[in-house]
């Protein structure tokens with residue numbers, strides 16, 4: 001595939017569709033939304049407003065990092081604080097699909113609808129990729145960003161139209177487009193991170209405290225496995241608890257699962273055979289987090305598992 005031609009074609013399409021109107025897009029910091037932001041910016045210039053939504057579900061330091069990268073790319077990013085909206089919507093939910101649904105609704109019904117009202121935008125540019133669509137259609141998982149395939153008409157439902165310029169690509173293709181657009185290697189090679197963010201990595205209820213735990217574990221895993229060359233690595237907080245000992249006292253503590261997988265396009269995945277030394281180091285750091293007394297390494301390929309836990 002000629003990715004230069006793809007870029008030109010998509011810029012042309014966005015320009016033609018949006019015309020003289022305004023479009024918005026929301027960055028998560030991942031490669032998909034980053035690519036869409038730059039395509040939109042090249043197509044529309046100032047008529048494209050790019051937002052970073054702080055959903056309370058992001059990783060450590062993510063807003064600053066995203067702003068820095070886009071400043072280098074010449075795209076201004078506006079920060080939106082929607083932490084309370086997401087935490088309220090997720091409170092009390094434990095069912096995985098209900099949690100995904102709550103994240104979707106908060107993004108589309110509250111945050112994006114609000115931004116559309118404020119900016120007068122008619123379009124939302126979205127980083128949906130082919131794998132997201134396929135998995136939703138197959139009924140495996142409701143990816144948070146899929147609308148049309150779920151029978152939702154965004155214009156009727158939320159008051160704006162959704163453009164998905166990457167809907168024919170998988171992750172490997174998006175990375176090629178990111179290279180063509182001149183993104184730095186740290187963005188092109190950024191490991192995938194799901195739309196529902198850390199909410200996809202908490203089994204059971206999402207609370208600020210549980211987010212803090214999984215966020216700290218995520219930082220450790222990303223630091224330790226940053227050089228692993230793996231497709232994706234992550235930490236998951238389970239709902240179960242287990243007995244352990246801390247400072248000579250019995251502790252009924254939390255469990256963190258570490259996952260590190262190889263994959264080409266996320267449709268299938270195999271666990272990476274990490275050195276014991278690395279696993280022990282990760283385990284030591286994770287079990288030093290408050291209230292976490294077990295760390296497990298997940299050996300399950302996809303299928304039968306999926307990559308994320310929620």
Ligand code: XMP
Pocket residue numbers: 132135141142143144145192193194195196200232266302305306307308309
């Ligand atoms: P699963 O867990 O389905 O994940 O094996 C496949 C790939 O997709 C990422 N993922 C998502 N990406 N929105 C996204 O944009 C989502 O709702 C979503 N859920 C999972 C996941 O991290 C993996 O790379």
